[in-house]
Amino acid sequence: MSTVTPYLCIKDAARAIDFYARAFGAVEPGARITDSTGRIGHTEIRIGDSTMYIADEHPELGFRSPQSLGGSHIQFVVSVPDVDGMVTRAVAAGGALTRPVEDQFYGDRTGEITDPFGYRWTLSTHLRDVSAGELRRGAAERERQRKAAG
């Protein structure tokens, strides 16, 4: 095993790459391959030290984007030093805030945005290490709150 790289299929990949640059500081370090209709056949972006591949959707190959499928079953979790700042930046870039930023019982502070292309991104900053006992109590407490909320 070496590296697992997600391959994002996107409707209007060029606009998405621009969004990821503004929202997450993504860079496109290599060559972008485009076909004669302007569809991106392949490129890669780097966010932090992670690489993602990106292409436009190619319905004739069964390669469809979240927008065409009515949502995505996958979400990405990004570790950032300042989740509040990053979520603000991502929303300013055009992302939808789908879970507000809040402290979690497991010691992280997280928020979630959904990008204009249908992918969900959880942004997360680790605040503190949590003991096993505290983790159990926190999980039980959250379960109680969920049930109480119906």
Place this chain on the structure above:
Amino acid sequence: MTAAGGVRVAIDVDVEPAVAFEVFTAELDAWWGRGPRFRFVPPHAGTMRLESGLGGRLLHVGDDGGRVFEVGRIEVWEPPRRLAFTWRLSNFRPGQVTRVEVRFEPAEAGTRVTVDHDGWDSLPPEHPARHGLTGRAFVLMKGGWWGDLLTAFRTLAETARDHRGGQR
């Protein structure tokens, strides 16, 4: 967009357009890939040479002054912004010709170098240059080929910039 059936490959290079154009043309052999994947005629050694100016030839010159293969001729020579040349492989028949256009545009990162390789529809679908590929598979094959070349080109261009002491 490129012409029908064409492939576009773009890369950002951290040098001025004039440096990019100079390295792309005058130092072509230094960055052009070697071996059977990138050299045109057996034994796939020798030198790649681009003669400067309109009508200049793109040549693959064998070692020991052996076989000289003409890939194409320059149709557009507009330093430092644009360059275009015809492109034929040794197995192309008369009338079968593709065309490569290269643009060097100022970009935030220095220069965006864009290669459009068009004219593939002059070849029948079964032509060996297509490697049996159509659609996206062909685009990725040909685009990946140019992508590897342009990545090597970028490395050399940025090294050339450092050696010249030039800063953007």
